[in-house]
Amino acid sequence: MMRYLPQWSLTRRKIFTNCARRFALQYFNRDKTKMVRTKSLQFIAHHDLMIKCTRIVFFELLSDLHKGVTWSDKLIISKMRFQINIHTSTKANTKLGLNKKNLLIRNGYLRLKKLMKQEIPRKILDNSIKEWSFYERIKSTKFGHLDVYCSPDIVYRENSVWHLVRLNFQSEHKQPFLDLELCSMLLWSQGNQYLPNLAEKFVIHGLSFLKGKWFYKKIRPNQKLLQETKQLLEKDVHNFNILFEKLYRNGDYDALPLAKSSLYCKRCPYKLNCPINLE
Numbered sequence: 001m002m003r004y005l006p007q008w009s010l011t012r013r014k015i016f017t018n019c020a021r022r023f024a025l026q027y028f029n030r031d032k033t034k035m036v037r038t039k040s041l042q043f044i045a046h047h048d049l050m051i052k053c054t055r056i057v058f059f060e061l062l063s064d065l066h067k068g069v070t071w072s073d074k075l076i077i078s079k080m081r082f083q084i085n086i087h088t089s090t091k092a093n094t095k096l097g098l099n100k101k102n103l104l105i106r107n108g109y110l111r112l113k114k115l116m117k118q119e120i121p122r123k124i125l126d127n128s129i130k131e132w133s134f135y136e137r138i139k140s141t142k143f144g145h146l147d148v149y150c151s152p153d154i155v156y157r158e159n160s161v162w163h164l165v166r167l168n169f170q171s172e173h174k175q176p177f178l179d180l181e182l183c184s185m186l187l188w189s190q191g192n193q194y195l196p197n198l199a200e201k202f203v204i205h206g207l208s209f210l211k212g213k214w215f216y217k218k219i220r221p222n223q224k225l226l227q228e229t230k231q232l233l234e235k236d237v238h239n240f241n242i243l244f245e246k247l248y249r250n251g252d253y254d255a256l257p258l259a260k261s262s263l264y265c266k267r268c269p270y271k272l273n274c275p276i277n278l279e
C-alpha cells in the first residue's frame with residue numbers, strides 16, 4: 001500500500017519547486033534508492049558547507065550569549081575554522097585545499113558579521129532585547145494531518161507583542177511566496193502553550209542573505225494571511241504526494257521533471273548520473 005507523506009518544511013518546498021528528481025531522491029527513501037542516497041549524501045557543495053557551518057556557529061554564539069558570554073571576532077573565526085575542518089574530514093570533501101578552506105571561513109565570518117549588524121541581532125547582542133530564545137528547526141509541529149517544520153530561529157517579546165524571526169543564510173533569487181512562508185512560523189506558535197493563540201499578537205520578521213547583503217522583511221500577520229499560509233502548506237503536501245504516486249507507479253526517478261536552471265544543478269548531491277548531464 002502506498003504511504004502518505006505528511007511532512008512540510010521550507011527546504012522541501014524549495015527543492016520541490018526547483019527539481020522533482022532531486023526532491024524524490026532526497027525524500028522518497030525506498031530501498032531502491034538507498035545506494036544512490038548513501039553515495040550522494042556524502043557530497044555537499046562547498047558553498048552549502050559554508051552555509052551549514054555559518055548557521056551552526058551562529059547558534060553556538062546565541063547559546064553562549066544566552067549564558068552571558070560574548071564572542072570576539074577571533075573566536076568567531078576559530079569556531080568557523082573548527083566547523084569547516086570537522087565537516088571536511090568526511091570522504092567526499094577531502095580535496096578541499098587550504099586556500100579554499102580559508103575562503104569558506106572568511107565568507108562565513110563576513111556573513112555573520114553582517115548579520116550581527118542587523119537591527120534584531122544587534123539589539124539582542126547589546127542586551128536591548130532582554131527576553132529572547134532561539135530554536136533549531138529539528139522538531140515538527142502537528143497541523144491537522146501534516147507534520148510541519150516551521151519553528152522560528154529566534155523568538156523575543158517586547159511588551160505584550162511576540163516577535164518571530166527567521167534567518168535564511170542563503171536566499172533564493174525569487175521568493176514569490178515569502179510572506180506566506182514566513183507566516184508558517186505562526187503555526188509553530190499555535191502549538192506552543194506558552195504563546196498567545198491570536199495572530200494579531202505577533203510580528204513576523206525575515207532576514208535573508210542574497211548577493212552579499214541581508215534583506216529584511218516585516219509582516220503584521222492577520223487571520224486571512226494565516227488562512228492562506230495553511231492553504232499553501234496543504235497544497236504543497238498534496239503536490240508532494242502526487243509526485244510520490246507518480247513515482248510509485250513507474251519507479252523511474254530519471255523520468256521526473258528536472259531543474260530548469262543548470263545553476264541549480266551545480267550544488268545538487270544527485271548530479272552524478274542525472275539525465276540532465278546527457279541532454
Ligand code: SF4
Pocket residue numbers: 019020021022258259264265268269270271272274275276
Ligand atoms: S543535477 Fe539538476 S536536474 Fe539532476 S537531480 Fe540535481 S538538480 Fe535535478
